[in-house]
Amino acid sequence: MNNDLKVFDELESEVRSYCRSFPTIFTKAKGYKMWDVDNKEYLDFFSGAGALNYGHNDPNMKEKLIEYITHDGITHSLDMASTAKADFLNKLNDVILKPRDLEYKVMFPGPTGTNTVESALKLARKVTKRTEVVSFTNGFHGMTIGALSVTGNSFKRKGAGIPLHNAITMPYDNYIDENLDTLDYFERYLEDGGSGVEIPAAVILETVQGEGGLNTARFEWLKKLESICNRFDIFLIIDDVQAGVGRTGTFFSFEPAGIKPDVVCLSKSIGGYGLPFAITLIKPEHDIWAPGEHNGTFRGNNMAFVTATEALRYWEDPSFEEGIKKRADKITTFLDGLIEKYPEMNGYRKGRGIMQGISSDIEGFSEKVAELAFEQGLIMETAGADDEVFKLFPPINIEMEALEQGFKKIEAAVEAVAKEKELVTS
Amino acid sequence: MNNDLKVFDELESEVRSYCRSFPTIFTKAKGYKMWDVDNKEYLDFFSGAGALNYGHNDPNMKEKLIEYITHDGITHSLDMASTAKADFLNKLNDVILKPRDLEYKVMFPGPTGTNTVESALKLARKVTKRTEVVSFTNGFHGMTIGALSVTGNSFKRKGAGIPLHNAITMPYDNYIDENLDTLDYFERYLEDGGSGVEIPAAVILETVQGEGGLNTARFEWLKKLESICNRFDIFLIIDDVQAGVGRTGTFFSFEPAGIKPDVVCLSKSIGGYGLPFAITLIKPEHDIWAPGEHNGTFRGNNMAFVTATEALRYWEDPSFEEGIKKRADKITTFLDGLIEKYPEMNGYRKGRGIMQGISSDIEGFSEKVAELAFEQGLIMETAGADDEVFKLFPPINIEMEALEQGFKKIEAAVEAVAKEKELVTS
Amino acid sequence: MNNDLKVFDELESEVRSYCRSFPTIFTKAKGYKMWDVDNKEYLDFFSGAGALNYGHNDPNMKEKLIEYITHDGITHSLDMASTAKADFLNKLNDVILKPRDLEYKVMFPGPTGTNTVESALKLARKVTKRTEVVSFTNGFHGMTIGALSVTGNSFKRKGAGIPLHNAITMPYDNYIDENLDTLDYFERYLEDGGSGVEIPAAVILETVQGEGGLNTARFEWLKKLESICNRFDIFLIIDDVQAGVGRTGTFFSFEPAGIKPDVVCLSKSIGGYGLPFAITLIKPEHDIWAPGEHNGTFRGNNMAFVTATEALRYWEDPSFEEGIKKRADKITTFLDGLIEKYPEMNGYRKGRGIMQGISSDIEGFSEKVAELAFEQGLIMETAGADDEVFKLFPPINIEMEALEQGFKKIEAAVEAVAKEKELVTS
Amino acid sequence: MNNDLKVFDELESEVRSYCRSFPTIFTKAKGYKMWDVDNKEYLDFFSGAGALNYGHNDPNMKEKLIEYITHDGITHSLDMASTAKADFLNKLNDVILKPRDLEYKVMFPGPTGTNTVESALKLARKVTKRTEVVSFTNGFHGMTIGALSVTGNSFKRKGAGIPLHNAITMPYDNYIDENLDTLDYFERYLEDGGSGVEIPAAVILETVQGEGGLNTARFEWLKKLESICNRFDIFLIIDDVQAGVGRTGTFFSFEPAGIKPDVVCLSKSIGGYGLPFAITLIKPEHDIWAPGEHNGTFRGNNMAFVTATEALRYWEDPSFEEGIKKRADKITTFLDGLIEKYPEMNGYRKGRGIMQGISSDIEGFSEKVAELAFEQGLIMETAGADDEVFKLFPPINIEMEALEQGFKKIEAAVEAVAKEKELVTS
DSSP states (O other): OOSOTHHHHHHBOTTOOHHHHSOSEEEEEEBTEEEETTOOEEEESSHHHHTOTTOBTOHHHHHHHHHHHHTTBOOBOTTOEEHHHHHHHHHIIIIIIGGGTOOOEEEOOOSSHHHHHHHHHHHHHHHHOOOOEEEETTOOOOSSHHHHHTOOOHHHHHTTSSOOOSEEEEOOTTSSOTTOOHHHHHHHHHHOTTSSOOOOSEEEEOSBOTTTTOOBOOHHHHHHHHHHHHHHTOEEEEEOTTTTTTTTSSSSTTGGGTOOOSEEEEOGGGGSSSOOOOEEEEOGGGOOOOTTSSOOTTSOBHHHHHHHHHHHGGGGSHHHHHHHHHHHHHHHHHHHHHHHHOGGGOEEEEEOSSOEEEEESSTTHHHHHHHHHHHTTEEOEEESTTSOEEEEOOOTTOOHHHHHHHHHHHHHHHHHHHHHHHHHHO | OOSOTHHHHHHBOTTOOHHHHSOSEEEEEEBTEEEETTOOEEEESSHHHHTOTTOBTOHHHHHHHHHHHHTTBOOBOTTOEEHHHHHHHHHIIIIIIGGGTOOOEEEOOOSSHHHHHHHHHHHHHHHHOOOOEEEETTOOOOSSHHHHHTOOOHHHHHTTSSOOOSEEEEOOTTSSOTTOOHHHHHHHHHHOTTSSOOOOSEEEEOSBOTTTTOOBOOHHHHHHHHHHHHHHTOEEEEEOTTTTTTTTSSSSTTGGGTOOOSEEEEOGGGGSSSOSOOEEEEOGGGOOOOTTSSOOTTSOBHHHHHHHHHHHGGGGSHHHHHHHHHHHHHHHHHHHHHHHHOGGGOEEEEEOSSOEEEEESSTTHHHHHHHHHHHTTEEOEEESTTSOEEEEOOOTTOOHHHHHHHHHHHHHHHHHHHHHHHHHHO | OOSOTHHHHHHBOTTOOHHHHSOSEEEEEEBTEEEETTOOEEEESSHHHHTOTTOBTOHHHHHHHHHHHHTTBOOBOTTOEEHHHHHHHHHIIIIIIGGGTOOOEEEOOOSSHHHHHHHHHHHHHHHHOOOOEEEETTOOOOSSHHHHHTOOOHHHHHTTSSOOOSEEEEOOTTSSOTTOOHHHHHHHHHHOTTSSOOOOSEEEEOSBOTTTTSOBOOHHHHHHHHHHHHHHTOEEEEEOTTTTTTTTSSSSTTGGGTOOOSEEEEOGGGGSSSOSOOEEEEOGGGOOOOTTSSOOTTSOBHHHHHHHHHHHGGGGSTHHHHHHHHHHHHHHHHHHHHHHHOGGGOEEEEEOSSOEEEEESSTTHHHHHHHHHHHTTEEOEEESTTSOEEEEOOOTTOOHHHHHHHHHHHHHHHHHHHHHHHHHHO | OOSOTHHHHHHBOTTOOHHHHSOSEEEEEEBTEEEETTOOEEEESSHHHHTOTTOBTOHHHHHHHHHHHHTTBOOBOTTOEEHHHHHHHHHIIIIIIGGGTOOOEEEOOOSSHHHHHHHHHHHHHHHHOOOOEEEETTOOOOSSHHHHHTOOOHHHHHTTSSOOOSEEEEOOTTSSOTTOOHHHHHHHHHHOTTSSOOOOSEEEEOSEETTTTSEEOOHHHHHHHHHHHHHHTOEEEEEOTTTTTTTTSSSSTTGGGTOOOSEEEEOGGGGSSSOSOOEEEEOGGGOOOOTTSSOOTTSOBHHHHHHHHHHHGGGGSHHHHHHHHHHHHHHHHHHHHHHHHOGGGOEEEEEOSSOEEEEESSTTHHHHHHHHHHHTTEEOEEESTTSOEEEEOOOTTOOHHHHHHHHHHHHHHHHHHHHHHHHHHO
16 A cells, blocks of 8 residues: 555545544554654654553553453453453552542443543433533533533534534633633522523533643632532533543542542543543442443443553552653643744643643644644644644653654744744734 | 452442343353353353354454554554555445445444444434434434434433434334334325424434344335435435344345435444444435544544454355355244244244344243343343343354254243243233 | 505515405404405404404403493403402303313413413423423414424424424324324334333324314314323323314313313413403312413403403303304305315315315315405415315304305305316316 | 402412412502502502503503494404504504614514514524524513523523523623623623534523513613624514513613614513503514414404504603603612612612612512512512512603602601511621
8 A cells, every 4th residue: 555545535434534634644653653654753742632641552551452362352242241341440449549539430331432421411410300511611522412512612513413402601711811700600600590591410521621722720710610519419520531541640630629520531541552442430329320221332342441451550650640740841841932932923831731732823823833743743733613722742651852852843843834924924 | 350240339330231131250252152250151142232243253353453453553543544444445345335336435433333323413414404313113323312312212211311302203114003004104294294293304224123122124115215215305324233244144234125325324243353343334425524523532443444354354255145144044943933832932033134033922031031041151132122022143154053052042041931931820 | 544555565574474365454343244444344254263253343242341441440460360350260160160070270371372382381391290292293382482392384383493392293183094093103102112202291282273274183082092191191281272162162172072181271262352362271280380480461461351251151051052053064064065066176074163164185276265255255264284275264153144145155266266277177 | 259369269370470469359440550359549660560651541542442442443353454553553663663763574473572582583593594592691581482491580491391492691781790791701602613602593682681680781781782793693682571662761772772673572561551462673684584484363462553553652742751761760869869778778779761679688678678568559579580679660651749659658668678677687
């Protein structure tokens, strides 16, 4: 095969998207590197939109996976009991939940982010016997109708082809300006019997909005939100599909806020190796599901159990978390420097942990940066309703040197766009 | 680990179901066999509810998979282009579509059945600019809100916690009695401006209802349905998630009816090896998606591309299909004999291909048969709103001898239940 | 003013409709007669679509009304207590409810048919805690969103501009053919946990479908429907807005079926004089409304109380009902004769009581008949999704002679159209 | 009849409400006075919640009405043309619309407020081809499902028994605090493609919220709202059912803001005499209704045409408007004095025109005031989600002396409650 995208043009649906931004055919990957059919090497600062926090094809997980396959371990077993599943449950409990003083039952809702979100919404409605769910501006929770109803993006919403119901959008932290605490506004709606907004079954949110433009909720805002939820008996659902599993520096993104959500949605990197996998964590007192009330053929992806279990071993060593934070600081410093050096960009830094980027007010700036970076062999995504943010998403354990290598490519791209834009605007 | 389910009781959500019907911990599988932690052997007449049509851990696919992993082939790439994906697209087109004179664009909607159904409904609404979708009594299409709206089962529907909209249930073939052609009834509704039922965007159905009780639509009924859809410009969506990929004797379940659906939903066995995977086949003229209008993190499960491509090679040899039909005939003969021999069962045969079973009018009969069969080392599921059908779902390429082995276990179970029931009722 | 419709063209909305079928300006009316500005006299075989069952400006009611106004009786009092309201409640109970062994609480839901329907649906949902409502093909229940949801007509439904929810349309009696008892079909849906149709809060229907084409439910069908509702604890709501108040020969249209609906909706002729008025009759055990849970400014139209009370006095004398039946028989005989005499019409008689008409299979026939009848000074409406029925709706106490006068005009119109159609089709 | 409410307890539904606040049986009314069966006289500071702006049984209208009835004028004519309707259309155009430079087509949507609102929403959706409608906190628009969807009150909304869809509640003017211009917030939602709020078909609001607690929108806020609507092609619907027809000092409540809504909803006092009547005013370019797309039996209440036409004659004389303003000023002065004199009430003045009241932060204060006022022979309502406002709603042409008489009774009631509360709280 040569590097010809014709087969995709002819046979794959028009809905394909990333292959348009990164127009080459990939064959191989390792850690933070990818190679295409022409053997060109790329630095991956995208990480499968958060599905590859440990990098590509981690050697430890790979070894376990091959061993498992070789010995004819169970591949598919619906939701029957398997040793691979038992191992995962124990490891998750021992390494992650117990040390964080979190008690959760684990649900396997089907192997994607939208599945875990749909399961969370169902459960919240079942427990509270209410119907409405509050989500926040620029939240993204998935593409099936239930999850799409609580997603902000109008382009995605229109794709539904039907009006989306049972959802109310409230302003995320800092949505308006500093004068308005958006939670005061939300609380006002809940208190006021004439507000037109009834007490919802649940509130669902990301602590850092991955697709919505790296908007970040302050810890005190999250804490206050939890107390409002407690006051009105509302389910607090944290969608940690993208921000979880170390992306922001801690295993769960909400740890520094000191909150304990009723439900946590995890997918993407929980599988470790990039295999389809998702779990829904449920406070034991809410686990009132009837058997099979939510199900799905691929709830039990045993290969993902194997790699997920291995992946969790990284968290046994406290230095792993520290390493993430070091990298995060490095990224912060780099981005702040960039903003200062290129005022033409009119940029400001957004996000936290290894989930940061720069939002540029110049139309098309960030998209152009990502495009030029790709030409130089770096894969990076944009985010936000107008793709106004370019987003650094390398593996959370990327070598420091590789990080710097990436920074150079990004700066080169920024410089080139800044110059060009200058010419245009002046 | 001993064979103790305590870890699941303690850590897994109450929603788990099959591990309750088959209460043991599985470790290994090969072809039609599974083993638990006590090394007890089971015959698998369940096949992951149709996700393992080629049996467990097929050696050819396994070889390709290990090779791919070993060489650090791309595991996760969102919907970027990869060689594994290109190979799959080409193989599907060459081996399946072209020889059947079918022209379809391939969409990767996320790796589960409910994802492909949601994508199909979205597209139908987008193309037709209408909102309603007609589904049929006892149809099953998935557990996310969009797919659940077109699913018949009231227990599953209630799980939504909200009223489900934009869907109309019409009677499936033979739903009422022989005097009423249910399509005349449907057509009457469409023609009558006062029927309260507007022209829908789509009709979605299974040709054999896997979960709904192995109800089977006659080929002429399907043909007539296609012509009604043509007349009113309604999308015809065949959900072949469970009945497709050889389960009924042909690759697509609808082939013998001679119809060409606008959209075909495939998942479960399309991946070959039991890995999460789904595709949506779309007539080229309907492929008007905007890039990224429907997306998802695990659209591109490259390991599944590898095994799926290998699996399709079976279909290159016409004797493969013939083999399925021979097994199907054998099953038919067995079931007819069983019904005759055990009139106490009050049973009648349902389904077609290797998707057959017996519906018993005696309350609890079929469930009891499945339970006793498990005790004898055979895994088999029940179907239907009241679990009134026991369902033979062995791999479609199971050895003839193994089939007979299974029959014996099933007959033993039936005999035991029949005797017991006799005692109870007399 | 001359007979010039310009003012309406210029100042009234395009939504106006009957003034297009009957293009003249009316000034005066008495009994079964109307006069326009040119003093042309018309026979009114339309009766305000059932709002003028006692004819125009009945002298007894008129006297009471003028007296009431003259003495400054309360005109508007929201839902405060008034003597006029007390008199009405007592009269309704004494003359109508008690003698028929019916015990109902009376709700004043706002003065229109759609208001009483909306109140009935709300109450059914409140009492049963369910959401869905079953209505029937070609049913008509009003134009506000709640009532429109249970209305069959697609043109009216589209007017909503949003998908209409929480309603399921079942086939009315005789909708398919004689081989299918449509209630067996309905019951099958309710019994089958896989039908996609949940147990509804209510069933709403007209015993004769006034707008839907004078389709008539058999008494045994109504009886069976009542028993199905009892079996599943479903509210039986009879919308007697058009068919009630004597129109079919008895005060309530459902009396001969021997059923006792949970809720009865009345409007149109319950006010007697053509004043806006509606009531909702509720079995006492269902009257669990909270005060003001449904309200409206014109709940208490005291002038209508006055005329309604006077109107009910007609029902004190049994000969009143007998008189209606005589007129009904006369109409039946006339229509049967007409059908026989004009086979070109391809007509069959529909409806019952003084709510009968002829449905013609010849496209446009009935509309043309109504048009020509108007030219000859007779006002008559068409009904059905394609206006295929012309509909005789004179006052229920019309003089026999006037009835015959009207018959002549109708026959003349039929004859003219029949001849013309003959020419066209031959 | 003695003054015994037993008949209502026994025969009228529990839903009745005002007869509980004002527990007596009324018989007669004239101007601002009402009498009960014991001939006790009451001052009416309620005016049928705005349906009796000209007082009870106005002598000019009464004369015209009796004359019309006496001469057998058409009472009921659906939406046929009648001289009474023509007269009304001409008078409305000549006296109200033309002098205000407003060009509207007049729709008769059925004779109640909720009917006109439902018709407005339908039309907005039809013209814009969008589905969502924005309403405001504490807005009240009616009790049928379409109107209820845009109503804020949670008690009323729950009465629906189903989730209410296709509506978004935005904060009314001054909802949060002075720091937030709620329209900036609204505009932000419209501009942001990730806000989860799509461009709506319409915005619907009252300029003064009659039921919601006399909240008042500033004129510049209304002006800005109009410009936002223009920018995004959103229908601006003013629901002037309660605030219109002179209640705030001008015929339309929005006149001083200088806006020209796309649609205006009028009911209550537009009929003049308290007869059921409503109209929907539509900018000619939006009048794209198909004939009969919205209809209703009592669209054409001819008696209301007669009284409405007569009522409009008051507006021919400019001194009529001036008189309202004088009364409004008098009320303002009185209320401000009251607040100052009784600081225990913790009150502030709300509303404008003859649509003012006092909101008290003391729980139950305002309800108690209304209760005591009734005991002293004055009828007055409370408003707001917690009934926290007592509301002065005398006829807009009430004699000055009568106004003062009412003030005395109100002050007496306030004084009594203030004292009592003082005792309780100290």
